[in-house]
Amino acid sequence: DAGVIQSPRHEVTEMGQEVTLRCKPISGHNSLFWYRQTMMRGLELLIYFNNNVPIDDSGMPEDRFSAKMPNASFSTLKIQPSEPRDSAVYFCASRGQYGNEQFFGPGTRLTVL
């Protein structure tokens, strides 16, 4: 199995631009999580999906952030418009139906200038 796949690995953009981060979970996993990691705040859960349905988005910082999961093998996290304070590493993780451990992707390092 290829594990959780995230793209792009690095993204540099200018303030005000739209940013879309992508995630492909492990095949067969039915839960998907989006995290943000910064030096100041550590790892924060932004949103998670069960069976493609958003369950808890209370961690999404602002309306500028949105996430979708149109099918079991793909999810996106969009920031529009982006701001410098959104600069962070964004991780996607997935989990199978019968386990509680999450498997993390390699992350997307986002820099907003």
Next chain:
Amino acid sequence: AQSVTQPDIHITVSEGASLELRCNYSYGATPYLFWYVQSPGQGLQLLLKYFSGDTLVQGIKGFEAEFKRSQSSFNLRKPSVHWSDAAEYFCAVAPLGNNDMRFGAGTRLTVKP
């Protein structure tokens, strides 16, 4: 309030020395417990997990952790550290039946030659 505490932000040990990383949690009931490791520029990799049963759990890369209910702790240990163990280590908890995994702030491990 539910929380996960890793008291040590940074630990330095000599190669070959023993290691113990501390983790304490505050939850209403015994949660699922995890240790993850993050190498620079990488995602998080699961080292080990505790759900129930034997309170001493073995993980990958020679790591082990001991669950102590009376102390609400789940400390990570390794008898002899290798230079390749230098990384950031995260303790995480997930309440039973709950998707909400909480991470500690992390402990950065430096290994001296």
